[in-house]
Amino acid sequence: MAVTRFGVSLEENLLKKLDQLVTKHQFPNRSQAIRFLINQHIVEDKWKEDQDVAGALVLIYDHHKRDLQKQLTGLQHDYHCLILSSQHVHLDHHNCLETITLKGKSGKLLKLADKLRSIKGIKHGNLVMSTT
Ligand code: NI
Structure with a gap:
């Protein structure tokens, strides 16, 4: 891709902050x-x-929690149009880590993420927001 050079005017303290970002x-x-x-x-x-x-x-959860996996799978089937894949990893004797890859309108994805995260027994849920 062609690259265009252009000049940027910045106050000295903002330039200093930019350089701190670069380093950090x-x-x-x-x-x-x-x-x-x-x-x-x-x-x-x-x-x-x-x-x-x-x-x-x-999502991180304890697979021993009653009904949790049933609900999790049920919701994923209900919203299969928004879900590209899901990967399940057994972290230890109790804990599972599930990564659910989503694609669609952001409003729908945010609602689905809230639904999945709020299933009783989910210990932690984090949504990484990226783009297509
Ligand atoms: Ni597991």
């Missing part, structure tokens, strides 16, 4: 940091504006 997050240079920040903002807007997005929901 190990960006190779300022351009890469700015690229990341622009894309981050675009993705956030898409999630706010009910656009087509993709993401992953990570």
Whole structure:
């Protein structure tokens, strides 16, 4: 892809903050940091504006909890149109980690993530919001 160079005017303290970001997050240079920040903002807007997005929901739960797995599977069947895949990992004797990959309108995905996360017995749930 063609790259265009352009000048950016920044107050000195803001430039200092940009350089701190570059160092802290190990960006190779300022351009890469700015690229990341622009894309981050675009993705956030898409999630706010009910656009087509993709993401992953990570759930931690104890598989001994009564009815939990039944509910979890039932919900995933109800919303199969929004779910691309799910992966189940047995973390230890009690705990499972499930990664559910989602794609669709952000409003629907946020609602589904809330439903899945609020199943009784889910210990932790985190939604990674990305884009298609
Ligand atoms: Ni398991």
